[in-house]
Structure formats: structure tokens, C-alpha cells
Amino acid sequence: MTIVKLENVRKIYPLGKTEVEALKGVGFEIEKGDFISIAGPSGSGKSTILNMIGCIDTPTSGAVEIDGRATGGLSDKEITKLRHDVIGFIFQSFNLIPVLDIYENIEFPLLLGKQTQNKKEKQEWIDYLIAEVGLTQWKNHRPNELSGGQRQRVAIARALVTKPRIVLADEPTANLDSKTGEAIIELMKKINREMETTFIFSTHDFKIVGIADHVIQLKDGEVIENRRTENARSDGGKNA
Amino acid sequence: MKTVMTIALRNLSRQKKRSFLLGGAIAFGIMIVTIINGFSGSFVENVSENFSQLLAGHIFIDGVEKSASGKDVSIIRDDAAVSALLLDAKLPVKYVNRRSSFNGTLIFEGKKVLQDVVGVDLGNEKFLKDRLVLQSGSFESLPKDRQGVILSADIARKLNVQIGDRMLVQLKTATGQQNVGEFTLEAMSVNPGLLGSLSAYANKDYVNELLNIAPNEYQQMGIILDSINQIDPAADRLYAAMKTKLNTFERKKADSGQGNPLAAMMKQSKTETWQGTKYRLYTLNDILAQVQQIVNALNIASLVILVVLFLIIMVGITNTFRMIMFERIKEIGTMRAVGMQKNEVRDLFLWEALFLAIGGALAGLVAASIIMGALSLINIGMNSPVFILLKNGHLTFKLIPWQVLANVAIIALLTLLAALFPARNAANLSPAAALGTTK
Ligand SMILES: Nc1ncnc2c1ncn2[C@@H]1O[C@H](COP(=O)(O)OP(=O)(O)OP(=O)(O)O)[C@@H](O)[C@H]1O
Ligand SMILES: [Mg+2]
Numbered sequence: 125m126t127i128v129k130l131e132n133v134r135k136i137y138p139l140g141k142t143e144v145e146a147l148k149g150v151g152f153e154i155e156k157g158d159f160i161s162i163a164g165p166s167g168s169g170k171s172t173i174l175n176m177i178g179c180i181d182t183p184t185s186g187a188v189e190i191d192g193r194a195t196g197g198l199s200d201k202e203i204t205k206l207r208h209d210v211i212g213f214i215f216q217s218f219n220l221i222p223v224l225d226i227y228e229n230i231e232f233p234l235l236l237g238k239q240t241q242n243k244k245e246k247q248e249w250i251d252y253l254i255a256e257v258g259l260t261q262w263k264n265h266r267p268n269e270l271s272g273g274q275r276q277r278v279a280i281a282r283a284l285v286t287k288p289r290i291v292l293a294d295e296p297t298a299n300l301d302s303k304t305g306e307a308i309i310e311l312m313k314k315i316n317r318e319m320e321t322t323f324i325f326s327t328h329d330f331k332i333v334g335i336a337d338h339v340i341q342l343k344d345g346e347v348i349e350n351r352r353t354e355n356a357r358s359d360g361g362k363n364a
Numbered sequence: 365m366k367t368v369m370t371i372a373l374r375n376l377s378r379q380k381k382r383s384f385l386l387g388g389a390i391a392f393g394i395m396i397v398t399i400i401n402g403f404s405g406s407f408v409e410n411v412s413e414n415f416s417q418l419l420a421g422h423i424f425i426d427g428v429e430k431s432a433s434g435k436d437v438s439i440i441r442d443d444a445a446v447s448a449l450l451l452d453a454k455l456p457v458k459y460v461n462r463r464s465s466f467n468g469t470l471i472f473e474g475k476k477v478l479q480d481v482v483g484v485d486l487g488n489e490k491f492l493k494d495r496l497v498l499q500s501g502s503f504e505s506l507p508k509d510r511q512g513v514i515l516s517a518d519i520a521r522k523l524n525v526q527i528g529d530r531m532l533v534q535l536k537t538a539t540g541q542q543n544v545g546e547f548t549l550e551a552m553s554v555n556p557g558l559l560g561s562l563s564a565y566a567n568k569d570y571v572n573e574l575l576n577i578a579p580n581e582y583q584q585m586g587i588i589l590d591s592i593n594q595i596d597p598a599a600d601r602l603y604a605a606m607k608t609k610l611n612t613f614e615r616k617k618a619d620s621g622q623g624n625p626l627a628a629m630m631k632q633s634k635t636e637t638w639q640g641t642k643y644r645l646y647t648l649n650d651i652l653a654q655v656q657q658i659v660n661a662l663n664i665a666s667l668v669i670l671v672v673l674f675l676i677i678m679v680g681i682t683n684t685f686r687m688i689m690f691e692r693i694k695e696i697g698t699m700r701a702v703g704m705q706k707n708e709v710r711d712l713f714l715w716e717a718l719f720l721a722i723g724g725a726l727a728g729l730v731a732a733s734i735i736m737g738a739l740s741l742i743n744i745g746m747n748s749p750v751f752i753l754l755k756n757g758h759l760t761f762k763l764i765p766w767q768v769l770a771n772v773a774i775i776a777l778l779t780l781l782a783a784l785f786p787a788r789n790a791a792n793l794s795p796a797a798a799l800g801t802t803k
Binding site: 175180181201202207208216223232233236 | 703
């Protein structure tokens with residue numbers, strides 16, 4: 125089942141008096157439940173693509189479809205709701221809210237939309253996520269008391285708390301040493317398998333690219349490679 | 365909403381120094397304005413109270429006759445008729461003073477001073493004894509010496525007279541004839557500051573003799589009520605009763621908008637003619653019409669100070685919030701990405717501003733209370749030049765609750781307004797732009 129569809133997406137940024145064409149007509153589809161790597165050198169347009177999929181920026185032209193919905197023409201309010209309900213974000217520099225403790229940071233997205241769970245369910249769910257990312261003892265600490273790896277684990281839990289169909293991660297390991305980075309990727313992969321959440325992450329680390337089900341390679345704002353890998357095939361029943 | 369408020373409150377404590385500075389500026393503004401309001405709130409009351417003591421009355425009745433030559437003669441001959449009115453009108457009377465007075469020249473060994481001399485019946489003037497502070501001599505000696513006089517220390521010094529010295533007095537009688545008399549200095553009062561040369565006090569008997577009026581006649585009745593707040597309704601009732609029984613000048617009131625009502629009534633009597641005694645009623649409020657204007661001016665000044673002070677503080681708040689917005693731009697982007705709506709981002713900043721304003725305002729009110737409390741503990745004394753503003757020698761402050769609330773509301777509103785533009789800018793940032801900003 126297709127969960128993300130980009131069609132001929134172009135993005136032009138104004139830059140002083142000139143313009144930069146960050147994406148030059150990009151199109152691809154992403155299958156639900158896949159672990160997708162968007163790879164490419166610096167400046168190739170990875171972040172721009174993730175911004176389009178995450179609906180935090182709009183394409184100059186072309187169409188973006190998320191979870192079967194065309195995003196063009198939606199109001200800011202609708203787009204924000206779509207982000208809240210369908211997408212989770214993991215950032216390169218973790219981006220936790222410094223005045224909230226770990227539990228509150230993870231809870232935060234749940235407090236924004238309509239609240240459907242009862243209090244106990246919610247608490248159990250957050251505690252489960254905290255255990256899942258291995259931070260139970262840190263629950264009531266503020267982010268600045270945690271290491272980078274730990275913070276990124278909090279961010280992962282926060283991204284998952286609304287049970288989104290898609291989690292986007294823009295270079296989630298770039299600010300971590302390689303060992304910690306690998307552990308983070310492992311964790312994401314584990315959750316991807318357990319919860320069948322679609323993970324889309326960007327990286328220019330080719331070791332990480334190796335464990336993806338689907339690799340999209342960019343260069344100068346264009347897709348130069350778009351393939352599903354051995355992983356996807358061997359992982360049973362998710363082939364296109 | 366609760367989340368937004370929690371974050372806003374905690375955000376305030378992130379940069380404690382900055383919050384204290386901004387909150388402190390707000391507190392300072394509120395403090396100044398509250399103190400001014402408190403002062404002007406008790407201003408009228410104290411000034412009225414003090415004047416009522418100096419002038420010995422809340423409500424006054426004068427009698428005026430026309431002399432053969434057409435001049436105004438101030439006199440009340442028929443005390444019974446006037447006193448009956450007080451009963452008729454059922455006034456809440458505390459004291460009634462019946463006084464005669466003249467403005468004459470005191471002469472001692474070649475030195476001369478122009479002086480108002482009030483003839484009092486000291487036995488009935490308990491009120492005066494409370495008010496007038498003697499520096500030397502005693503009240504008891506005045507009734508014993510028919511020609512005794514109490515001068516203020518200042519006047520005594522100008523004339524160079526000592527207790528027991530006899531001095532000459534030149535004056536005009538009630539009908540305008542030249543007359544001369546003799547006074548003995550029996551007591552000296554402490555200088556009452558601003559109104560230092562207001563009055564000398566002598567026995568009414570003797571003053572009447574000098575004025576050439578009968579001992580049971582007098583010129584002015586001063587009525588002191590139980591409370592200063594009763595002046596207007598009491599005066600209305602008394603005037604109504606007076607009009608039916610006596611020949612009475614039409615009353616001019618302070619709120620009729622014709623400047624000084626007393627001066628207007630004086631002028632009126634000059635242009636009219638009549639037979640017998642015509643009576644005139646006026647009140648302390650009429651005399652002090654200008655005091656209310658001073659208070660209004662004070663209140664307007666405090667409002668202007670509030671607004672000017674706050675325009676300055678507003679600039680600071682706007683700039684600070686711009687800075688805050690820039691500092692937290694990534695956070696804003698994150699919150700937006702995670703699903704926070706624009707108006708929630710805006711509210712986040714507005715709540716922060718509101719908490720700051722309320723915190724600052726409360727601190728300002730507390731500071732103002734402490735300062736006003738401390739100031740009102742100081743005994744400045746009734747012989748100070750500013751005694752007219754004091755109550756028993758102390759500064760007093762009186763705040764009107766709705767005025768305090770209005771000040772706090774104005775400050776909260778202006779703070780919100782100052783934060784609104786940065787808050788709106790923050791809310792309108794595209795999440796990608798906010799997240800992508802490197803700083
Ligand atoms: N806000 C912007 N304004 C102007 N140009 C931009 C903006 N964002 C990105 N670009 C340009 O668009 C192109 C693609 O940028 P993008 O950030 O998507 O690359 P990237 O693949 O994520 O690079 P990196 O690996 O360095 O993060 C670059 O040339 C970049 O300079
Ligand atoms: Mg990037």
C-alpha cells in the first residue's frame with residue numbers, strides 16, 4: 125500500500141537576487157511499513173524532500189500525497205492537524221523542549237490534538253515508550269541532563285507517541301558518535317518492525333543505508349537511484 | 365491550554381535575570397502610580413478635614429445687612445431663628461461655633477501687622493482647643509482676660525511682643541467706622557505652616573465690642589457635622605429649611621461650574637438691595653472646590669505617568685519578546701512540526717507576557733503597600749508646612765479598589781499588546797523556516 129507519493133515535485137528557494145532549485149521534479153512512491161533511506165551528498169535536497177513529505181514546507185510545483193490525501197490546497201490548520209495525526213518527527217539536533225521533563229516531552233504531542241485516550245491508558249502508553257527506548261530512570265529529568273544518544277531516544281519516543289503512520293528523521297545520527305548512531309538506527313528498525321511504522325530517514329552515511337528496505341539516492345535535486353533492497357524482499361511479503 | 369500555560373510559566377524562569385528586569389520595570393510603574401493614586405485618594409479628605417478645623421465648620425451661615433450708606437454689614441442678630449433651623453433640618457451636628465471677626469492692624473512699639481482676628485467663645489470651642497497647638501501660654505488665660513489674644517508665634521515675633529505685653533489694634537466696626545482697642549498677648553500658637561498668619565483668636569465679647577455689635581450677636585455660624593461626607597446632603601436640607609423661614613441668598617454650588625461659588629455669592633450681595641438681614645449658606649466643599657480640581661489633576665497626571673512609563677516599558681517588552689522569539693525559533697519550529705497550531709504558538713507568548721505583567725503588577729502593589737505603610741508611619745507633625753495634607757501629622761493613603769484593578773488591567777493589556785506583534789510573527793513562521801534557521 126502506498127503511503128507517500130511525490131509527483132514531479134519542484135522546490136525553488138529565493139537566494140538573494142537569484143534562486144536555488146533544490147528539487148528539480150522529483151517523483152517516487154513509498155510503501156507502508158518500509159524502512160526508507162534518503163541518501164545523497166550535502167546539498168542534494170534530502171532535507172528539502174523530508175520537509176515536503178512532513179508537510180512543514182510546500183513545493184513550488186508538483187503534488188505531494190500523504191496517506192492517500194493530496195496536501196495541495198489544504199489550509200495551515202488542516203496541514204498542522206495532518207502532521208499531528210499522521211507524521212512523527214526526529215531531528216538531527218533532537219529538538220526537545222528544554223522546560224519539559226522527559227515524560228512531558230514525550231506526552232507533549234498528545235496534549236495538542238483532541239484527547240482520545242483516558243488518563244491511565246495514556247500514562248501506560250508513555251511509560252511503555254519510555255521503557256522501549258530504555259530511559260525509565262530518566263523519566264523525570266530535563267533534557268539538558270541527558271546525553272545526545274539519550275536525547276535522541278526521547279525524540280524517537282516523542283515521534284511515536286501519537287501512533288503516526290510515518291516517522292521522518294533528518295540525519296538522526298549526524299550529531300552522535302558512530303556507535304551511538306548505530307544503536308539509534310537499530311532502535312528505529314526494531315520499532316519499524318514491531319509497530320509497522322513507516323520510517324523515512326536521510327543520511328549520507330552509507331553503512332546506515334545498508335539496512336534500509338528502500339533507498340532513494342539524490343544528487344543535485346534529482347533522484348538518481350530508487351530501489352527496494354534485499355532487506356525488503358527477505359523480510360517477507362512486503363514486496364512491490 | 366493547560367500545556368501552553370505550563371510552558372509559558374516555565375519559560376519565564378529560563379532567563380531569570382531578564383524576567384526580573386522586565387517584571388521589575390512593570391512593578392516599578394505600578395508602584396509609582398499606586399502611590400500617587402493612594403496619595404490623591406486621601407488628599408481631599410485630609411485637606412478638607414484640616415480646612416474644616418482651621419475654618420471651624422463644614423457648613424457656614426452668614427448674615428448680611430445693608431447699611432444706611434448701602435454698604436454690606438456682616439451680622440447675625442437673630443440667633444434663635446438660625447439655631448431653630450438646625451433642629452428643623454435634623455442636622456447631624458457635632459459642634460456649632462458662633463464667631464465674629466475683623467481684619468485689623470496690630471501695633472506694638474512702632475511695628476505694625478495686618479491680622480485677621482477671630483472672636484471666639486472659648487467655652488464652646490472645644491474644637492479649636494484640639495486644633496490649635498500652643499507654644500507658650502494657655503487656653504485658660506484667654507477667657508480670664510477679656511482683652512486677651514492668642515497670636516501665632518510668627519506674628520508675635522514680627523511685632524516683637526512677649527506674653528503679657530499690651531498692643532493696640534485699629535479696625536473698622538461692622539458698619540465701617542474707624543475704631544481702636546487694646547489686646548494683651550496671653551498665648552502663642554505654633555506656626556501652622558502654610559496658613560501661618562491666618563488668624564489670631566480673641567474673646568468674642570470684646571471683638572463684638574470693637575465691632576460695635578451686641579454681645580449676643582455674631583457674624584458667622586460654623587457647623588461641624590459628625591462626618592465630612594454628610595456635608596452635601598445636610599447643606600441641602602438646611603438650605604431648604606432656610607429658604608422657607610429666612611430671607612436667603614440663592615445658593616451657588618461648587619458643581620455648578622461657575623468657578624468659585626463663594627466669590628459668586630459675595631458678588632451677588634453687592635449688587636442687590638434688601639431690608640433686614642439676608643442669609644447666605646455655603647459649605648467647605650464650596651470653598652474647597654479647587655482642591656477637587658487638584659485631585660483630578662493628580663489623577664490625570666498619574667494616568668499620564670502610567671501610560672508614558674508603559675510606552676517605554678512596552679518598547680522593552682517588544683524588543684525582548686523579539687529576542688525571545690529568535691532564541692526559541694527552533695523550539696517554535698519543533699512545536700509547529702509536532703502539531704501545534706499557529707494560534708497556540710501565539711498564545712504561548714501571550715501567556716508568558718500576561719504572567720510577566722501580573723507577576724510584575726503584584727510585586728509593584730506589594731512594594732507600593734510597603735512604601736505607603738512606611739511613609740504613613742512617619743510622624744511629620746502638624747506644625748510642618750505641609751500639615752494641610754496630613755492626618756494627625758501623618759501622610760495617609762487611600763486606594764480605590766477599582767482604580768487599582770484598572771491600573772493592573774491597563775498594564776496587562778499594554779504588555780499583551782507589546783508582546784502581540786512578536787507573538788504573531790512567531791506564530792506565522794513557516795515550520796520549515798523556523799527549524800532550518802541556524803543560530
Ligand atoms: N531556506 C533555504 N533558502 C535557500 N536555499 C536553501 C534553503 N534550504 C535549502 N536550500 C538550498 O537547497 C539545496 C538543497 O538543500 P537541502 O538542505 O535540502 O540539502 P541536504 O541534502 O539536506 O544537505 P545536507 O546534507 O547538507 O543537509 C541546497 O543547495 C541549499 O543551499
Ligand atoms: Mg539536510
